[in-house]
Amino acid sequence: MALSDEEQRLLEQMEQALAADDPKLAHALRGTGVIKIHRRRALLAALGFVVGLAALVAGMETSPIVSILGFLVMLATAILAITSWQRVEADDAHSAPSRVTSEMGFMDRLEERWRHRDDGN
Template identity: 30%
Template sequence: MMPLSEHEQRLLDEIEQALYAEDPKFASSVRSARPRNRVRTMLALSVVGVLLGLAVVLVGLTANLTLLGVLGFVLIVGSCVAAASALRGPRQNGSASLAAQAGQARNAKSNTLRTKMEDRMRKRFEES
């Protein structure tokens, strides 16, 4: 693959900003659809954590070490919480509201950006 030129990168950034300004909900859903590998990795690590926690609990029980059993239990609970948070997805506490505020603030700019981009495309097609 060939890297983008500086001009193409600038145009791509402008298109991305226009997308965030016009429809922040769609933009955030597209952005959140990417890290599926991260979710799989977190789930795999959580399963390993649960199994390791069970092993630590069993060693603690057989060795009659209460502290080791408690640590194993904490590892199991932490792994389950990590798995649940990975399945639930990213939190929407402030990032979505910030994107919505930025979209509302740039609404006037997006109209001018859109017209600029349309003008550029018309000029390109007219030159061809």
């Protein structure tokens, strides 16, 4: 079951509050290995794309089946590289909260959001 937008927002607020209150625990729970795995996966997918391109070109002279397989490898690895790299960017952006937000306490941020909500209406 997917989280609603409100639940997702509250979860992100709690994660940010945890990161501000206890950065060591948040770092241990978040894990830095995830970013490395996605970067490695994106790099391997890029290499697979090059292999698919070589098979595509080589298949033009030998067999159309090799070209088709090369194209399919290129397509699959391109999709894998894009999704992995997007995940790396999302993890990097999520792991580096702004300095102002990290200096504020959880209740201070809630009060500030409450004040901004009143200003918007």
